[in-house]
Amino acid sequence: MPGSSMGQAFRVTTFGESHGGGLGVVIDGCPPGVVLDVSAIQAALHRRRPGQSKWTTSRQEPDEVRCLSGMFEGETLGTPLCFVVDNKDADPEAYRAWKEVYRPSHGDYTYEAKYGRRAWAGGGRASARETVARVIAGDVARQVLTTLGSVDVVAWVDRLHEVVARVDVETVSLEAVEASELRCPDEAASAQMVEAVSAAMEARDTVGGVISCVLRGVPAGLGEPVFDKLDASLAAAMMSIPATKGFEVGSGFGGTRMKGSEHNDRFVELSEQRAVTQTNRSGGIQAGISNGMPIVFSVAFKPVSTLPVAQATVNRSGESTTVDPKGRHDPCVLPRAVPIVEAMANIVLLDHWLRWRGQVGSN
């Protein structure tokens, strides 16, 4: 099967290239009778949109979302939702210079190796613009989740280049994240991050970092043994976001330096539908299934590959050349990636919830 769909019960299929007619998503399997707030979806898109600060790409896209199907009288019908965002600022011709050249660490070469051709205008399907569709689906998932339980998904910039934030996963809030220009809820770290990005920008360079995310209120029991473990699904979802290089859950790579006696999470009590453990090295997931503790994971984002300088590369004939980007580009993708991480987490969570409900019959 091809790869533009994710989820089994809540099935999300995206389409669109960065400079084609538009981006969109079809969502099949959405529970019926959910009152969908399209303005909330629009607001989610605005969080992802370029042009929000001095650091983001200059492309001007209103990103207005339209619902083509699946809603009636304000509610989901249970049949496929389709949302479309037209590309208004598409300008394929501006990219003609890229047609014959492979940008380093982009998908230009690999798409062409795979398909024998590529949409050379602005990255095509490999562009981060594709994540528009993910954010839409993610907000639909978030809205459906509110009808199932009291779940809270918050992501933030946890490290930017060398600047590390200190964030309490129990209390971090969307508000605190949004209060920061760079979506880092640790004010002091946020200020340092601003400096780091500014410095990179002045140096005509780019930086990466780590986004962390917490899912609070997830009931115990979600995740499918053995291949679709909840952390395996989250890992796939996060590693499908452009520019990601790593994923870790709970104690992650750092936890591998502990002894078993330090690492084990001692059960403290069992309340309804969730365990309480003294520590949470498991990151809320044990043997691939949620245990009711906060689910905590992190995602590594590489520094942006598009540099505001000429770079050496090769052309389609293998000859040396240089490539120079058009216009202004983000020196750091992390702040805009925060809502994408949340979106993917919401999609994975809802999909597993519905799968569980189908098999086990609980709500």
Place this chain on the structure above:
Amino acid sequence: MPGSSMGQAFRVTTFGESHGGGLGVVIDGCPPGVVLDVSAIQAALHRRRPGQSKWTTSRQEPDEVRCLSGMFEGETLGTPLCFVVDNKDADPEAYRAWKEVYRPSHGDYTYEAKYGRRAWAGGGRASARETVARVIAGDVARQVLTTLGSVDVVAWVDRLHEVVARVDVETVSLEAVEASELRCPDEAASAQMVEAVSAAMEARDTVGGVISCVLRGVPAGLGEPVFDKLDASLAAAMMSIPATKGFEVGSGFGGTRMKGSEHNDRFVELSEQRAVTQTNRSGGIQAGISNGMPIVFSVAFKPVSTLPVAQATVNRSGESTTVDPKGRHDPCVLPRAVPIVEAMANIVLLDHWLRWRGQVGSN
């Protein structure tokens, strides 16, 4: 859809509990006409088997693999292969003490939260014994891959607790890995690792670490935009292995500390069906598609949760109690996990190869 299947074109479905009738795997979609060497599958199982060294669990399982279907006159038919390994040393009653208690950081609680019950005898489906089926499927995939190209998949213990190995991903060989008791091809590090494991064992504790893996000879073009990127599929596959806590590809988490100007992989030349880049921060995958460079990734394994001492925990009623493991258990799971990582890599690689061949029509 439930979660005991992986792959789309090369479809692997596993079954079995640790102390039930046996473990097994059905593989549907295997190309026909492949001469399968069942003794090689058996040898792969032996690499995974407990009882290989003084450090591994004492369970004595011959792990003899039988082929029930899908082969005829030594060749694959194209119809489903089924392989079964009977449980010979199963002794459910020995685990009756575990029935009412949740072992810390295991799946006991979560399976019960999900399904309302669990196979309390020895971990059931959450047991690492389930990986028997993965190793079988992985070796079938490896054998099929030899008919498609010249691919070489090698995994090794790259870090054990605090001992870090130095390994050249261009040259590391299966032979070098197998020469080490702990499957670390860096002899000096391997010796230190032996000490670290011995020390943990003496302290009645356990240790974790990192397994790395390289796939050499993969043609450019494998991986499905946008959700089934090759690294996303590898991440899901690896995070589905018991005890894993993290995944990274190429530069990984460390790479997020680089600047874009340092991180980008400069194209050096394009040879047939693959690019050559000066560095390989991309880990052989760009925009989710292989570029022909070695694919390099790492997987974090937590320290083994089963400790050879009594641990405080709660029982099914939420009351405090202790749990003490039966018999001898591995102080470190990494050496035995090396063939499992390879197996999962081979399955993912073959699946993507066949998907690509179906859509694009190349061999």
Place this chain on the structure above:
Amino acid sequence: MPGSSMGQAFRVTTFGESHGGGLGVVIDGCPPGVVLDVSAIQAALHRRRPGQSKWTTSRQEPDEVRCLSGMFEGETLGTPLCFVVDNKDADPEAYRAWKEVYRPSHGDYTYEAKYGRRAWAGGGRASARETVARVIAGDVARQVLTTLGSVDVVAWVDRLHEVVARVDVETVSLEAVEASELRCPDEAASAQMVEAVSAAMEARDTVGGVISCVLRGVPAGLGEPVFDKLDASLAAAMMSIPATKGFEVGSGFGGTRMKGSEHNDRFVELSEQRAVTQTNRSGGIQAGISNGMPIVFSVAFKPVSTLPVAQATVNRSGESTTVDPKGRHDPCVLPRAVPIVEAMANIVLLDHWLRWRGQVGSN
């Protein structure tokens, strides 16, 4: 998994309600590099469109297809194609009288039983208007098939009420079908059918019948044992078309009255990639796999449920009432269903072709 997708390798997902924003389809897995003729897709839509003759519904829809993604410079990219047809003549309010009533033998009651609500404006997702998306996908499949081989798919009205056509499956052509107002290539029968439809119309009644279809030039080897046999896939595809009540392949129900000695298809010769048999009771498919002979099947369509008279029914509270349709409706759906049957056949055929190529590696 939800049900608005079909195909595994050539994956078609449709969306849209009859009086919502529009209808559309996402096609993932389409081979890259296919020169797509969008005007041919438009022409296919015109074959399905209402308003072509005096017998079809009066709804005026231009059905202009727009491609939102997946094409670049006139060729398929290999990434998802999305096509949309806006609803121009949508008038939900005209249907408000239907809101509280269940039309007999429609999906009004069952959609509501399933989802707890329905798009009461004009049938919603259950409307035959949904087939717009199928025709688009079917023409894309047809165009891709021309790059793989020399396949020819022709459907026609084989029986209309009691009027039976005589058609030679070896020679029947699209041109002969299109020459008939009712898409019956037997001129004499076609004339009688015109009378039958006119009589039904005068009687303010409706009629059904049988559509037959032949696929010529299909290579031997397509179809997946054991559940996705080629005839099983065709059966599911055809039975998913609105108003269908039956499917038969080759000798069908009639063949069950033969003796085995009469029914068996004697092999006459084997030419390259196909068998020649003396008879073709198998309908071109043996054990679920094509044998190279023409694939022949028939589909039963019930008489249209929307009658141009008031019908007794119940309302949502279970009370007796009547329902009267708005506007003019087709007395016979078969002529417009012909291109839909062809579309579904092309989708199934291409999907199996790509699946086969993936596993077996032939072109």
Place this chain on the structure above:
Amino acid sequence: MPGSSMGQAFRVTTFGESHGGGLGVVIDGCPPGVVLDVSAIQAALHRRRPGQSKWTTSRQEPDEVRCLSGMFEGETLGTPLCFVVDNKDADPEAYRAWKEVYRPSHGDYTYEAKYGRRAWAGGGRASARETVARVIAGDVARQVLTTLGSVDVVAWVDRLHEVVARVDVETVSLEAVEASELRCPDEAASAQMVEAVSAAMEARDTVGGVISCVLRGVPAGLGEPVFDKLDASLAAAMMSIPATKGFEVGSGFGGTRMKGSEHNDRFVELSEQRAVTQTNRSGGIQAGISNGMPIVFSVAFKPVSTLPVAQATVNRSGESTTVDPKGRHDPCVLPRAVPIVEAMANIVLLDHWLRWRGQVGSN
């Protein structure tokens, strides 16, 4: 994706060749906590087993089913069930004469065209012996269904060659079916059918016919628009059974001769979770979704292709030859196919029930 799996939520994967190691099935997604009666599964197998009467093939297989996984303490765990039936009477060498020859109207040629080889011993995967696995899965589905509602699935031989039975779908019972040697609950017709089969046997010929099936007690709301309609899923399931040539639901092909005014099912009343209609031309399914009326469908089975006489055919080189079957074969497959039809119906029904529960959240 390959084709040996069916169902989405209740996922059935079968394996095995007629003269390989055995037949089996993996069922993933089975609800947990269902008390499974394995002896009932065994009894279901006995209904399908050859050697029950003078008319069935002489192969002696005990068909003892073993459960390898997914059950614990008599209940389903929620993890994959695997059941295996060993081939005891396998004798591949007895079929060596078939190696070079293609039997008419079998899968010999097509399997070889597809895969480049085949298991020539006794039909391999195309053998009706494969249905052992379906019957096992079907009985598991049946047992799970008893925990969800009060559903009753009964199939019977409705026509054998030219002998037509009269059966009341409202009252026909398993007992009445089993009371007949040929599984026809109409005693008079059953006696005539015995004569018809005997005559065919004497004439060294074979006969086919039609099996009908009713599902009573199915709640309204099952079936997935638009491709996985309940009747589309049933059609695919039935057409995947060996030797089937057609499927019809409700009024079927005959209904296409009615006028719309005759054909429409008038709603009489709405009781809880189901509609009552005056007639049931819809066969319990409207717009692909169950309406609560009995679901009624029929399946056409061709006369058995294996004749007890020498038949002209070609060999693998295309040269004329004859083929003569080994041993005794069924002159009529229908009685043994009755439990297979029921099994497939139960699987489809349960799968749709769980899919519905997942999306909509009802029980």
